[in-house]
Amino acid sequence: MTDISHMPAAADDAVPARAPWALLGRAMLQALLVAIAALVLYPLIWMAMNGFRSNAEIFNSPFALPAHWSFAAYAAAWQNGVSQFVLSSLVVTGVSIVTTVFISAWAAYGLTRTTIPGQPLVVGFILGGMMLSPTVALVPLVRMMQDFGLYNTHWALILLYTAFRVPFTTFLIRAYMLDLPRDLDEAARMDGASEGQIFRKIILPLCRPILVSCVILHVLFAWNEYLFAMIFTNSPETRTLPVGLTSLMSKHGTDFAQVFAAMTISALPIVIVFFLTQRYFIRGLTEGIGK
Amino acid sequence: MTRITTIAALLAAGTALAPCTAPAQEVDYSGTLSILTKFGMQRLQPYFTDLAAEYEAMHPDVTIELIQEDDDSIKGKTSTLVASNAIPDIFFSWTGTWGGNFVRGKRAADLTDIIGPGTDWGKTFAPAAVDAFVYDGKYYGIPLYLDAKFMGYSKPVFAEAGVEVPETFGALLSACDAIRAAGYLPVSFGNKEPWAGLHYLGQLLAYNVPRDVLEADFDPATASYDNPGYLAALGQFAEFEEHCTAGPDVNGISYQTAIQQLSDGKSAMYYQEIIEFDSAARPDTALTPEEFGFFPLPAPEGAAGDPMALEGAPEGYMISSASKNIPLAVDFMKFATSQANGRTLSAPPYGQPSAVIGGSDPESMNPSVVAGLDAIAEASYLVPWLDTVNHPRVAAAWLSEFQGFAGGTSSAEEVMAAVRKAAMSVSN
Amino acid sequence: MARTLSLPIDGAAGNGSVLSGLRLSPAARRFLAWRWVALAVLIVGWFVYYPIFDNFRVSMTSSDIFTGEVRNVGLENYRRLAEDPVVLGALANNLAYAVLSIVFQVFGAFVLASIIEDIATRRMRNIWRAVYFIPSAISTTVTGLLFYFIYQPDIGILDGLLTALGLGHWSRAWLGDASTAIYAIIAMSQWQGFGYSTLLFTIAIQKIPRDLYDAARMDGAGPLRQLWSITLPMTREMTGMMIIVTITGAFQVFNEVMVMTAGGPNNSSQVLGTWLYQMGFSQNEMGYAAAIGSLIFAVTMACGLAQLWYTRRRRVAA
Missing domain, CATH: 1.10.3720.10 (MetI-like)
Structure with a gap:
């Protein structure tokens, strides 16, 4: 995401805001966009991951990555x-x-x-x-x-x-x-x-x-x-x-x-x-x- | 089919509505048989698939179409099929009001002459199982297996917590406290599907309300629901929920999650049907069949009902009165209820104790299922499931209000008031 | 164009190459224009309008699917509707759905779209929009099941997250608790739907002439000021439409509730659609279900007419 804050000139409409408070505000808004994207994507990634995990893994360590990547559940x-x-x-x-x-x-x-x-x-x-x-x-x-x-x-x-x-x-x-x-x-x-x-x-x-x-x-x-x-x-x-x-x-x-x-x-x-x-x-x- | 044969078939369907289905009639081994089963669960599906394949091999001109549903979907599916006049030739039915619907609507064939008392086929079943499908003195159902509810438990967890199999309801509550202290969930209970909780209540009602009162209340015409045993049973359930379960959160848990918790060794007990024994503890689950035990939900001391009552009922199949080939449907069900096929059904992986005499071979069965069958035989009264014995509107009141009760939003008095109101609205 | 004229007869149903060769009176020609719309009128009339009229007839009956007996009961089902506490609860849930969806999917999405348009580069703008849209592309059955698992007390990641944040005492069986079930469902719905409205708002914002912003900036207006006095008024039509569409949608909600709670516990998350389904298809009370249908019809029709009135008014004003 860093590339955006470095190249405000590349934005097709926005005139770069120079005041420090404006930069801070922009950074916070960028962070907001990233946070929302994470909120959208994480559950979906979790869903796809769970297809690779065993029942016991799903129950006992909901956040962990699959122990091994097996397509068995997908095939089943x-x-x-x-x-x-x-x-x-x-x-x-x-x-x-x-x-x-x-x-x-x-x-x-x-x-x-x-x-x-x-x-x-x-x-x-x-x-x-x-x-x-x-x-x-x-x-x-x-x-x-x-x-x-x-x-x-x-x-x-x-x-x-x-x-x-x-x-x-x-x-x-x-x-x-x-x-x-x-x-x-x-x-x-x-x-x-x-x-x-x-x-x-x-x-x-x-x-x-x-x-x-x-x-x-x-x-x-x-x-x-x-x-x-x-x-x-x-x-x-x-x-x-x-x-x-x-x-x-x-x-x-x-x-x-x-x-x-x-x-x-x-x-x-x-x-x-x-x-x-x-x-x-x-x-x-x-x-x-x-x- | 040409138009003329279609019409002939339709006429034949019409005559089949005649009360007697001439059991001696020659079986015409041709055509299609549709069957609605309740074995949609992955583990159970092969039973009917295999039967159908075998039957088709024996009679090459017969084609069998299976519609396999599960516990959750069977009611809705049956209703849709009935409403669309598309009832399969053979269809699953519970006993009680559920099966009575088909009789009332003249949708089920009267099988008295072929499965009734004194008939060759009738003699092959446990008598109580066939009798459970009697309506107005006539026999309509072919019982396939017996079912009853027991508390399944993990022997290792009981040993670790230092508790014995409880003999009384009070002992169960103290056992729960001990198990919780040992770091386990005493009873995994999922009430997202509210019939799961209603099963507890059905058993408690049998303990607290005398049988004749209970049976009068099952019939909307005579229902009063004013016996004090109802409130007593709800009170006992509340105590049980507090001591033994996750509390009001149970409404967010699926019964499937609950059974998984027992299988995973996270909970000490799970209240289950005998037909679930073989799925709760399997060789590949943390809780193995050897570590699995069961006992009836213990009766509260001094309760006004029958302490030897057990909740359960046979489950079986009916034959559509509109079937174009009733003799063939009967023949298939005779095949399905042969001793050999009964033994297959009773043994793992199915574990559904057959209703056929000699249809269970203790050698091949899970010992818990064998012992469960004995317990069923000893029970003085089999109280049927509350959600299938009652009129749908009364059953709906039980289901939703009891869910509210388990979640702490309805009081016992409110539950009974709602049930009473539903019963009144039906009888009017 | 002359080339196209020599082409063989086309296969479309609205094919006019044979007819055009005939000499027809203008009135007949006008009448023949009906062939273009005939299929649409037929299929919509038959499968959309007729069943809705028929629904009123069914709502005056009571039938027993097992015996096939149908009785005329007049307004009995409507009387029952008025007295049914679950209907009242379902209406309240639909209303909560509408209000919260307006807050998040209309105003929230509007603000989000403005932020994206204001600070993101063209490339990033497309990426944000596309990422936010993903849940809207996925079936509500999938998202409903997914959140059913997320809300689960034991395997769900929500309670795990709360515990990790030191808010463990907040955790609960979100869908099993009568006081939170409907809100948990609504929350899922916002997660799923905000991306769609954000996308529509970014399109509307892009249509606003840039020089308006330039002029405002010359006058020293800050971003918030621009949002308030340019973006908001210039997208008013879109906002108005969106509010009405959202309300209509909120009264038709079905899928997510069915998948996540089926209306439970104790009917606390029942909405009109699921109550209709339960009455008609699991309790076999088709007549009463049809009466619930009439209620849904009345509400959505009112929203539809409001929409019509709104667009008319805007058009006159413009």
Whole structure:
């Protein structure tokens, strides 16, 4: 962290403060940032470490490093269901990304580039879905899913994740599309391009930053969703990671290393995805926010 | 399946609802059997997996689908399956009100003609175990194993603290003090899942409240919950909690942590079910099976109930009345309750004492489990678990209020008032 | 653009290449524009709106899942709701959730974002933001389980830390104590959520024109002064939205409570969502659960309308 205090000139906006009290204040704020980072990271590191330790170590010396680095607990967790949960999570997240983003992008296009009869009502209807809580819909949804024969299938989750995320995703894409210049698509329309072509060839490519953000936000949602997954799936083959983890916890509750290993396995992919994509993610949010 | 055969199957399911399931009926060894078990714990899972594989090998046209749940999840899972009319062909059930739900809703097949008194299959079980699943004079359940609650203890820690197995409740409390003085936690007790604490109370109630009063109170229609024995039992529990456990912190501890503390040699005792004996002390834990002992929770002197009562119940399986192939389901359960499979179940690593006569072989079993079985046989009254014998709303009141009592936020009078209120709200 | 016109028919559902060849009246053309939104309207209507209406119907019934019997009971479930002490406790817990989340995840995050924007270099700024965001990316099931262990009296590191700091007498079974359970859960939630709002605030702060700060500095305004008279007013829209989103979220909380305490001990950490779950799915009282759902609906709807009103007002003002 020392490099920062030595090179205030490198800061892109701040004018270096020279007064000694200001330097002290800055040092304290830097220390605060470091302390918060430690507070964030330490529990996560502890979690990953515990996957390497034996039960006795976890109980008797919670702070110590593992005595030896054994991947046994990670392997056991992977074999005892985690691999299946990961697969379910991948399927549900993957398919619902496609359905959600496409349905939302179409809707956003329709709401910004065409003149639908009763447009304000349609906007209100779709975006109004954001205000409705999944918990409230739970009881009737159980019966619906059973009637459709979708109970305990990945489709139940895919449908629900799509339905409950379309309003928010449409909201983001619509806000972005509203700000896109209209000359391009109007020129294309003059040239006789169809709506479908304008959407595919002009608008969609221009929307790439917000689409990427929407995908990432959807991954964060679908990979981590618990309420629906808990209610609508009940077998090891259909359970996604968050629910699978709690079942693992009750089935292997006394093998703590394995539980910690499973937790780490389920957290790691999402953290990696976030780090790989954060530039686009933040860019999309920056352009999409504050409209 | 073509549409016509689907319809035929549906019609067959309809006729299966008829009360008698014609035990002599020829078994059609084909199709799929779904089974909901309570053996979801890693240690127990292989039991049904192996049975299913063996049965499928014997009858290649049969496919078995297992849904294996554990103690915590079985209730919720069963309810969801019932609500969605997707009850598996064979499903786990406790005795008492829990099993009664299936009977009331006509979800369970009447097995009187095949497992009732005088039948060939019925004779293979310990009679009390089959009788525990009788509702309105009819037999609905196939008992798989017997269960009861005992205080498991570490012999080395008892020796180190210089205490003997307590004969009375008072002796237990003083033993706890001695063990604490020796530097051990006397009893590891985790009440995060509140049924764990309710098990103590169930046993204490049997000691303090006469059996007929207790049974009248289990039925919301006749419940009054005004016997002074209830407050006495709660008072005894409070004393026990103070002397023997970590105190109000118990509500933050999981029962799994508690059992681990006994296995790790950190605590001297853990109140457990006989079916947990083989997991509390294993050859690879600090507390070995040889060092493990058990005794019934000692009765308080002069209590008004039955000092020879023991908390416990057989646990078993029912067959769905909507099953498309009831004879096949029965056949599978006959297979599961053969003497040979009973012995497998009774022995380590499962350690679930089979309800089948001759289904336990002392040679292959953990001696503690054998001795526990004897204790069950000697008990004058098996008092069922409070959370499964009661109506769900009454059970919920017991669970949450008792947790409050253990945490020091509810008084004994408040607990009983809440239970009484719940019972009244159900009977109305 | 001419090139794109010669491309083969595209596969999107909103495909118009066939239709565009037809001569359509403007009214028909406008009507056909519906095809763009049809799927969204259908799926949202069917799986979001319909169940919520149906919930009101269910809330007027009482059913027995075992016998399949359903009775109409009118407002009985709502009467029970009004008398249920656990509902009152759950509302209070949801409210505590909302208040503390506003303090930490809105105002705390705002201050933190200002600090990051003020003193960190561009590179460090990205690092801080990313590190703080990590918990938000992780499933609440994982963080809930993690903190369940952290709060444990024997293996947990919190009590170990307190003992190491000489504060051993503070240690307790955080989740097992009726007086601390809900706050322990809320604390976890702040740990998990502050990074997300910090990220959003840094984005909002970056949109503030730099010359405003330069001018303030010329006038001799210190950092605190700048925070108060530039950053705060310029991010007011974001703050307002965030407060409403936080309140709405606080009334829908479920996952962390379910994983960490399941509402215990003695219902002390119950929130509306978990109480609904427990009633509906472990006690099989679907009708009563639906009535609890209606209550959640009323509260979140009020927040949603407040949000709408707020954004409208801002837009008019701007």
